[in-house]
Amino acid sequence: xxxxxxxxxxxxxxxxxxxxxxxxxxxxxxxxxxxxxxxxxxxxxxxxxxxxxxxxxxxxxxxxxxxxxxxxxxxxxxxxxxxxxxxxxxxxxxxxxxxxxxxxxxxxxxxxxxxxxxxxx
Numbered sequence: 243x244x245x246x247x248x249x250x251x252x253x254x255x256x257x258x259x260x261x262x263x264x265x266x267x268x269x270x271x272x273x274x275x276x277x278x279x280x281x282x283x284x285x286x287x288x289x290x291x292x293x294x295x296x297x298x299x300x301x302x303x304x305x306x307x308x309x310x311x312x313x314x315x316x317x318x319x320x321x322x323x324x325x326x327x328x329x330x331x332x333x334x335x336x337x338x339x340x341x342x343x344x345x346x347x348x349x350x351x352x353x354x355x356x357x358x359x360x361x362x363x
Contacts, residue, residue: 248289254282266314
């Protein structure tokens with residue numbers, strides 16, 4: 243059995259194929275040329291340098307994180323925007339004629355992850 247040489251293009255192509263099939267990339271944050279090729283080139287350098295050994299199972303790994311109920315960030319942003327606008331409307335109705343200052347406190351777990359930027363109406 244002959245094996246083809248392991249190239250960055252082949253590794254990136256297969257990696258991108260797996261990523262594209264199982265991950266949400268609706269915001270086009272990740273691209274083949276940028277992330278897939280850069281990671282593949284680094285992996286090939288590590289393999290050729292003897293720092294990585296190929297072997298083991300090629301079976302899909304079992305996720306170690308919660309996958310049920312996970313929604314794309316766009317859905318969460320839309321829900322947050324709607325809830326925020328609803329709260330602002332309620333505050334304006336409740337305090338008619340009184341100038342109010344709206345303060346917002348968000349707890350998101352990690353800084354700048356999943357926090358949408360709300361546009362002013």
